[in-house]
Amino acid sequence: MIVAASKNVCDQLENIAKLEVAKSQIKDLEATLDALRQLKTYVSQLIQFYQLIQDRISESDRSSLEIQFDQILQDISFSHKSFADQRRQVKAIEQAKDRAKKLEERLNESWKRYFKTQTNPHFELLDLVQSLPEVREQKVGLNQLRAQLMQFRDALPRNPIQRANFDETLQHLANRLDNLNFSPEVKTFLSKVRSGTATLAELNNEVLEWCQQGERAKGFFIKFGN
């Protein structure tokens, strides 16, 4: 009677001690949970971004980003292990969050690199031809397309729709420029004209013929070189 009851009391006391500890840890738990939820939301976004662009970026970029994801995973796993003994993990989670911020920067940089490789040839061609009389009418439309694309430079596509939007806009610009039908020789000539390095020697028959078509001849002037 007494033996069983007193043993029960001992067990209850132990239980109370544990519960007291648990009670005292409520605030720590709340803080940890809060930090963890924030990080989870953040990391989920990053993963989503990454998954959207991983097949567009270079192998080295991809590798670098995944290493960083791995480091965040290591941080979180360590914090998870420590959580059993120490309920307040805000600091550790904050560290992981800092790492995630760096990862986000890398993601942006990778995307920018990809963006540049995709848009640069078109943008350069557009710069070359927009002074030509036959392009003048399309200039506004082409520049709008460029402006639309430029919006994607500073912000990663947030979802597949945005990414498809980017792809479509890029394709649209490329098609419009292709329709102008510039031969490679003409493109080279125009490029030199734009950079101020074109000489009379550049005016081969094909180029000369192209210059004299329509009203193009009025668009070119001859100057003495320095």
Next chain:
Amino acid sequence: MRSTNFMGYRCWEPERISEVINREAVSVGIADFLATHTPFNRIAYLHAPQAISDTSERALLEEMLQGAAKDKHAFMVLQGIPGTGKSHLIRWLKESYEAQSPENEKVFLIERAQCNLRSTLQQIIQSGIFDPVTMREQLKKLEGASTELSKEGLKDSILNNLQVATLEVSLPEGEKPKSSRIRNNIKRFLLDDNIREELKKQGGPIERIMRFLSTGYRAGVASDELPGFEARDFDFDRILREKITRGGGYAEVKELADSLNLKPELRDELARYLNRLLNYAIGRTTLLSAEDLKQMFYDLRRQLRLQKRQLTLFIEDITAFTGIDTGLVDVLATQHTGENNRDFCRLISVIGITDSYFKDRFPDNMKERITHHLTLNNSQSTILESDFLKNPEATAQLTARYLNAMRLKQTALKAWSKDGVYPERLPNGCANCSYSSTCHPAFGAVETEFGPVGLYPFNKEAIWTMYQRLGENGQSSRTPRTFLNSVLYYVLQSHGVKIEMNQFPPPAKDMGSDFTPPSFPAGKNLHSRTISMQCKDEEIAKRVESLILFWGNRTVDTIQSNGQRLVGNLPEAVFQAFKLPFIEGEIGSGPRPFPPPPPPPPKFSIFDDIKNWENGQKLHNYEDLAKFLSTLIRSFIDWEAHSINSVQLNNRFRGFRSVVFEDQTGVRGSDYLLFDRSRETAEVLYALAEFNTGDKSYQEGVYGGYLATLSIWLNKHEQRIVEFVKQPGKDLTEPLPLPKLLLLDCLLLESLNERLRPERHSAQDLFLDIIKGCKSNEGQIQVLPQDMAHSPTWSSLVKSVKSGEATCYKHLREVLNRAQGDTGTVIFLDAATALDILTDFKQSGWALPSITEVKSNINVWSDGSKVYQALHLHFERAIEEERVRTQEWLTKVGVLLGGNTPQEVFRAIAEMLDKMNQHREPYSGKFDEGKRNLRGTELETIRRDLEAIQAAPNKEQLALRLSAATQTMKNGQVYSQYLEDFYKLVCDKEQQLANRITKLQLEANAGQLDVVVEREYSALEQALKSVVAVKETLK
């Protein structure tokens, strides 16, 4: 001098107690107040405009007066826990300041006024401080507020205005509730019917605020209670929460109620938030805001300035202004200098503030504007305690002044008050008391400016002990107020009148309700029993114990000091004053006085007297002649031959009273041996007179003749004399031979005296034990408390035989004494007779023959038969009851052990106590006995011994085993009581701990946060792994 009769004396009138000690300092008459005022000499300055070296109340008064003379503004805050004497000091300052301040000074005291705002406002209205002509508007506003407070429906108004306050009051960022639960839900919460009823219920926050605001609530608030919300007000019970859930109310209400249930800190936050809104709600309810009050007092200051007058305000308790208090504080802090304030009069103010008010309610921005911040708290103490009564001397000083005021008539104090209140002229109740020469040395006196004042009916130790034990139950603090109310007032009011009825002091447990009685210190625990043994009466013993515990040094150690004996450090006069026996204490009693010398022998003339008697006249010298004849009878009859022992003989022939002569002049008793007038008897008397008074030079023939006369006479009367001696008294017959009666008495008394052993059961052993018992002269049975060692019948039997016991022991040896030879000086015990009696008794199976009680005036017969009768009637039942008790004990202990061995049980007890210690779980120190002194092995032995009693084969063995087992049974009782108490402790603890666990589980497992966190970790890890795994795959 009456000092020798200092006993049961009451030196005060009971009605003076409540006149002199009143809960509120301002409610006491001025004369009583000043007469009981004890100077405050250690006021702590938390902040002052300059260094303060003199911390007395006089210096503080001087500081105020000098400030007034120099036209200096002062805002003095007197802080202290409730009851430390703030009101008392403020009233003293007011009375003293008013008496000495300049004429143009308007001095005004705002009392706590039954602790409600309405009374406070009415007090201001009626004081005349606001001139009814020039300040009509202000008065009208105050009256309006006062009227609002008396209206019905005040509770709902306050709740409604609180709800309005949640919408309209813009609190500073730091004071807004942090919790969105409160911010989002409070509006609906205060509208919910269930919540409103809960807040309005008896004892709830709104009811408390109502009590504070309205005179309709007579009790007001307790002086240590701040009107407002407390966290506990939002600790809703399950029933209310279910009501809210099922009632179909707003989801916001349910959400907040559930959160309040789970988070204690949220309750605290909500209480703090609503308290911040309270001033607004009260102001809106009374139509008098803090700003209104501020403007009113500003107007008053302007008015006084125009009249070239100055203002000094004494406010007993700022809490009395709750709701509009911030406005008042603003007024008090505002100086009369500076560009904007030049039209104000100078203001000196002293306000009383409790610690909690200062901490929670006093505006932070005002704290730095206090010029003098004082406190009466004891900064050294770890508990809430006043610094005022810091030692026994200070406490005695305060007591002496109150006792003195109670001893005096109010008229005497009023006369003193009118005479200028000179401390040294205060009447002294002890000055003309003729008992003081006895009273003061015994109870102690305190030196005051007006002479020594006695502490009777207390002494310094009693006062200090009672004061120090205040708050031991955790319910009250130690302050002058609690001392006055719970010690002085309570003891004198409840028990003071008992002094004259010889019932003072009462038993220690009844002495006070707010302080606990002390106990005997370690090592002196048996002193309680010493008192019981040395006092004849149990009630008296309890009073003596109370005296020793409170007045004395909690021991009954006896010492000699300055030629007088002290028991428990108390002189005899203290005991006498309360008509209590001055017990011997712990050392033996002193020498007894010698008996008075016997009276001188009477003169007589004997021979003529005998002759005249023979001739028909009266016998005058009958006394001497009866002595002579008694001696003859005693000496010449062979009493042993008639089985008569010396005890019977001595009792029947004590002196001369048993021998009576026909027609003797003197009176005769009722039981005597009568000798008729006769020639033979006259001759015998001649012969005896001659032998005893003559020259003894007889001739041989004369001597022989006398002897022959005596011999013949004795032979003739021997049978009648023997029958007389054998009789226990007149017309009584011998119920049993006296030796048998006494021997059987002593045998059973030995059994009750716990000196027989089962292994010593032969007639010889029993006889030796009985004689040893007679010799040891310990014929006193200790009557133990019934619940300790014995059954009621046993205890009552012990009580009933106690008075006759000594007689039985004393006379048994005498009745068994036999003279060896003719010497009469060498005697031996007649063991043969005794052994025959004992053998017969054993053979009868310890069956006592029935007798009728002998109503004899001879002790040995009356006591012996009375004891025998009691034993005959009750002994058998007593031992049977003891057997039943042992069976009950065995059953009870068996149940408590519950199938475990005693060793296992005590091991479990020790483990549990260790565990409780380890977890700082409180329990009574008595349970540590289980670890220190109680042993499982001993309990096992006790159990075996008591089982042996159960197995006793006959009455003799039962009696002998019980006699030997008394100590075992006592020990058994200790063990069973301990186990029973411990089991109760365990059950109580189990229940308490289960409740705690339930509560903690709710608190600690709220939402199973740890599980949620674990889940979040896993989800995050999983998400990250999905990325990393791709990488691994690619590798």
